[in-house]
Amino acid sequence: MRILFFVLLLFSFESYANDIQSCYEKKVTAYIQSCMEVLAQDENKKYNDEYDKFIKSIRSEDLANYSDFIESIANSKLFWDKYIASECRAEGLLNIKDSPAYHIAYSECLVKAYRIRVMFYKKYPF
Numbered sequence: 243m244r245i246l247f248f249v250l251l252l253f254s255f256e257s258y259a260n261d262i263q264s265c266y267e268k269k270v271t272a273y274i275q276s277c278m279e280v281l282a283q284d285e286n287k288k289y290n291d292e293y294d295k296f297i298k299s300i301r302s303e304d305l306a307n308y309s310d311f312i313e314s315i316a317n318s319k320l321f322w323d324k325y326i327a328s329e330c331r332a333e334g335l336l337n338i339k340d341s342p343a344y345h346i347a348y349s350e351c352l353v354k355a356y357r358i359r360v361m362f363y364k365k366y367p368f
Contacts, residue, residue: 262350271342278349285356293319296363304368326355 265277297315302308334348 262353265346265350271346275342275345275349278346278353282349282352282356285353285360289356289360292360292363296366296368299368322359326352326359330355 261281262278265274265281268274268277297312300308300312305311330348330351333351334344337343337347
């Protein structure tokens with residue numbers, strides 16, 4: 243069972259790397275930028291959908307401190323969203339501000355971060 247899970251996980255990471263790589267295979271920089279921005283938007287939607295699914299999976303009967311827990315999770319999402327936007331902005335700023343390279347790096351950073359956070363919600367012990 244663990245081997246099957248590992249193989250599936252390996253394929254999913256390979257798939258993630260392939261879609262990012264497929265953006266870099268575009269011939270024109272503007273296409274790379276556009277591809278990365280679309281990927282970032284798609285991953286953002288998946289991230290928010292997974293968060294909503296996570297919140298809906300928590301039942302008040304399961305937690306004595308349900309309201310406090312939900313409030314804390316909502317706050318952590320808010321802070322994480324702000325943190326990752328700043329973190330990716332910093333990564334983008336290793337390039338000239340507002341250049342295609344900036345936007346590509348920013349979007350790629352968001353894609354990777356959203357995917358990590360989706361896994362966090364999927365593996366949360368509920």
